[in-house]
Amino acid sequence: MSKNNIAVNVEDLSKIYRLGLKEQTSEHFAEMLWSFVRSPVKNFRKYRSLYTFDDVDLAGDTAAGEQSDSILWALKGVSFSVKQGEVVGIIGGNGAGKSTLLKILSRITPPTRGSISIHGRVSSLLEVGTGFHPELTGRENVFLNGTILGMRRKEVTRKFDEIVAFSDVEKFLDTPVKRYSSGMRVRLAFAVAAHLEPEILIVDEVLAVGDAAFQQKCMNKMQDVGQEGRTVLFVSHNMPAVTSLCDRVIWLDHGQKVTEGPAQEIVGKYLLEGVDTTAHRVWKDSSSAPAGEFARLREVRVVKKGGDVTGHYCIQEPVGIEMEYEVLKGGEVMLPHFRIRNDNGILVFVTLDHDPEWYQRPRPAGRYISTVWIPGNLLNEGPHFVECNLITRHPEAPQFHEVDVVSFAITGNMEPGTARGDWPGRLKGIVSPALEWETQYRKE
Amino acid sequence: MIKPPGKWEVIDFQELKDYRDLFFFLVWRDIKVLYAQTIMGFAWAILNPLIQIIIFSIIFGKVAKLDTDGIPYVLFSTVAIIPWAYMSEAMTKSSQSLVSDQSMLGKIYFPRLIFPVTPVLAKLVDFAISLFLLLAVMLYYRISPTWNLLLLPFLVVLMMSVPAGIGFWLSALSIRFRDVKFAMPFAIRMLIYSAPILYSASSIPDGYRFLYSLNPVVAVIEGFRACLLGTEIPWEFILPGAVVSVILLVSGAIYFRKMERVFVDVI
Numbered sequence: 038m039s040k041n042n043i044a045v046n047v048e049d050l051s052k053i054y055r056l057g058l059k060e061q062t063s064e065h066f067a068e069m070l071w072s073f074v075r076s077p078v079k080n081f082r083k084y085r086s087l088y089t090f091d092d093v094d095l096a097g098d099t100a101a102g103e104q105s106d107s108i109l110w111a112l113k114g115v116s117f118s119v120k121q122g123e124v125v126g127i128i129g130g131n132g133a134g135k136s137t138l139l140k141i142l143s144r145i146t147p148p149t150r151g152s153i154s155i156h157g158r159v160s161s162l163l164e165v166g167t168g169f170h171p172e173l174t175g176r177e178n179v180f181l182n183g184t185i186l187g188m189r190r191k192e193v194t195r196k197f198d199e200i201v202a203f204s205d206v207e208k209f210l211d212t213p214v215k216r217y218s219s220g221m222r223v224r225l226a227f228a229v230a231a232h233l234e235p236e237i238l239i240v241d242e243v244l245a246v247g248d249a250a251f252q253q254k255c256m257n258k259m260q261d262v263g264q265e266g267r268t269v270l271f272v273s274h275n276m277p278a279v280t281s282l283c284d285r286v287i288w289l290d291h292g293q294k295v296t297e298g299p300a301q302e303i304v305g306k307y308l309l310e311g312v313d314t315t316a317h318r319v320w321k322d323s324s325s326a327p328a329g330e331f332a333r334l335r336e337v338r339v340v341k342k343g344g345d346v347t348g349h350y351c352i353q354e355p356v357g358i359e360m361e362y363e364v365l366k367g368g369e370v371m372l373p374h375f376r377i378r379n380d381n382g383i384l385v386f387v388t389l390d391h392d393p394e395w396y397q398r399p400r401p402a403g404r405y406i407s408t409v410w411i412p413g414n415l416l417n418e419g420p421h422f423v424e425c426n427l428i429t430r431h432p433e434a435p436q437f438h439e440v441d442v443v444s445f446a447i448t449g450n451m452e453p454g455t456a457r458g459d460w461p462g463r464l465k466g467i468v469s470p471a472l473e474w475e476t477q478y479r480k481e
Numbered sequence: 482m483i484k485p486p487g488k489w490e491v492i493d494f495q496e497l498k499d500y501r502d503l504f505f506f507l508v509w510r511d512i513k514v515l516y517a518q519t520i521m522g523f524a525w526a527i528l529n530p531l532i533q534i535i536i537f538s539i540i541f542g543k544v545a546k547l548d549t550d551g552i553p554y555v556l557f558s559t560v561a562i563i564p565w566a567y568m569s570e571a572m573t574k575s576s577q578s579l580v581s582d583q584s585m586l587g588k589i590y591f592p593r594l595i596f597p598v599t600p601v602l603a604k605l606v607d608f609a610i611s612l613f614l615l616l617a618v619m620l621y622y623r624i625s626p627t628w629n630l631l632l633l634p635f636l637v638v639l640m641m642s643v644p645a646g647i648g649f650w651l652s653a654l655s656i657r658f659r660d661v662k663f664a665m666p667f668a669i670r671m672l673i674y675s676a677p678i679l680y681s682a683s684s685i686p687d688g689y690r691f692l693y694s695l696n697p698v699v700a701v702i703e704g705f706r707a708c709l710l711g712t713e714i715p716w717e718f719i720l721p722g723a724v725v726s727v728i729l730l731v732s733g734a735i736y737f738r739k740m741e742r743v744f745v746d747v748i
Contacts, residue, residue, distance in 0.1 A: 181510055
């Protein structure tokens with residue numbers, strides 16, 4: 038990575054905010070009167086403290102657990118760099134520091150510590166329609182909003198027709214924006230934003246507005262921007278959008294960088310966060326392994342085609358689930374099976390071992406590996422949990438039964454051939470199979 | 482390069498120049514929007530001072546019979562009220578500029594100084610229109626222009642620098658302390674009596690003249706009067722007022738720049 042092609046370099050970035058503290062209440066009338074008289078001084082200190090921080094506040098950084106109650110580290114020692122032409126997603130839960138990071142990158146608020154160096158012209162889009170004035174007409178707002186977003190007047194004039202065509206509101210161009218429907222307003226606003234030509238684009242969750250068709254249009258536009266070789270930093274909660282747009286993802290949590298890496302992998306990890314299972318479970322010690330009279334479970338794995346153990350799958354990838362077990366006493370007919378649940382705890386399906394070689398056939402003692410392949414384009418996006426079972430048939434007796442023994446995450450994307458195709462949002466439902474459709478046209 | 486705020490920031494004129502198109506559209510927006518959905522439109526720019534002049538002329542001219550150094554009261558008050566109306570409105574708008582555009586403040590970056598300067602420029606349109614009223618009154622009283630009129634451009638610049646300087650200070654203060662909004666109407670009322678708008682500066686006792694002249698509004702009003710009516714130019718008011726307004730402007734800009742990076746955090 039040579040120094041020249043780095044577009045954004047963030048070093049040890051921290052930002053602290055002051056939180057409100059519960060006010061003291063007075064118990065006597067005299068106290069109340071005194072606190073009323075003193076309140077201007079107190080208020081002055083309070084508002085001043087919003088942006089002044091002393092060494093004690095800042096020290097919270099090093100001595101963990103000793104920081105003042107009124108301090109919030111919105112970002113804490115975040116470093117990363119983005120190469121030119123890279124599309125980078127920033128993900129994380131609420132309060133992870135994503136928006137603060139974007140605000141610092143777009144120079145709206147300064148960092149408390151650390152620095153950022155940026156090479157190239159930046160446009161930031163933290164909101165669509167910033168500065169739209171309800172009294173101005175659509176035409177006027179295009180110019181105002183365009184210059185607010187950093188375009189020159191000439192640039193707006195040059196792209197004006199394109200912007201209007203993109204927005205579909207030609208008819209209302211000379212109507213004050215206050216009479217627009219909210220959808221029209223958003224379309225016009227996004228149309229302006231979509232025609233920005235910065236070297237570095239910073240985008241916050243703007244795809245969350247408008248109807249599905251419009252979101253589709255936005256996604257396509259974003260994809261174009263990425264393909265034109267611009268650098269894009271993109272914050273979103275829409276994981277499919279992140280995986281299909283971004284090359285790389287940075288995951289923030291509570292102001293700190295958890296990890297960064299290829300989009301698919303990090304999004305998968307993020308979706309599985311807080312889930313206390315893995316893609317691979319081994320019982321090394323045979324005495325503690327789940328076992329019945331006839332069989333003992335030794336290992337459960339989630340594997341890709343080719344045998345790599347991983348918990349992250351694209352929606353079109355087949356998922357293999359393997360159980361490795363020992364048959365302790367030979368001569369029984371056995372039925373290994375899995376149950377797959379989604380993150381709402383809903384049972385998606387049960388699958389039984391029907392391998393013709395062993396179906397209804399007593400098994401000799403020894404070690405077995407039974408694998409089931411869940412085809413791609415079947416399970417819906419999100420985390421899935423595996424329950425691993427084995428019973429004997431005659432009579433039916435459970436041998437082992439492990440709930441949530443392994444888990445894996447399916448991430449969606451907008452590749453052709455998936456159930457979504459180029460539809461931008463997640464499809465509802467327990468499964469998301471890619472089905473064949475046929476439409477016939479009949480003349481009246 | 483983005484870094485934590487330092488103690489002092491200098492004004493980045495290159496950056497201001499880069500944003501001139503935005504500046505133009507914001508001023509233009511303020512002008513466009515001001516009289517939106519009114520029947521009278523820009524006629525309000527004449528009606529407002531006209532009504533004030535009528536009221537003041539009746540109360541202070543006819544009823545109280547204030548001494549105006551022999552100038553008819555309508556003429557006397559018109560030449561003062563028109564620049565005053567501009568200054569008071571520009572001042573109010575400018576000090577509220579950050580608070581009223583705070584949604585933009587938190588979502589996009591451009592040089593923050595544009596906020597308080599915009600109303601100072603936008604209000605000039607009203608001022609220009611109200612000059613027609615001034616012209617009409619001067620024609621009615623058959624006042625012929627003198628060489629003093631050459632001073633007008635300088636006085637207009639001085640007239641603009643007063644609300645700009647005060648706007649820098651108060652907008653930066655009011656984003657932190659909303660008290661400014663409540664104190665503003667009262668401060669404006671104080672200012673109208675602290676300057677020779679309704680009465681003549683010659684009624685100020687000699688001993689207090691210098692103190693009085695430190696008020697830059699006095700310089701603007703007395704300057705306008707002399708410039709338009711052709712009376713002797715009161716340099717003893719104009720010079721101290723101009724110095725004070727330059728101090729206000731520079732110190733205001735410095736304070737604003739010092740505070741601007743934390744604006745968003747304290748909204």
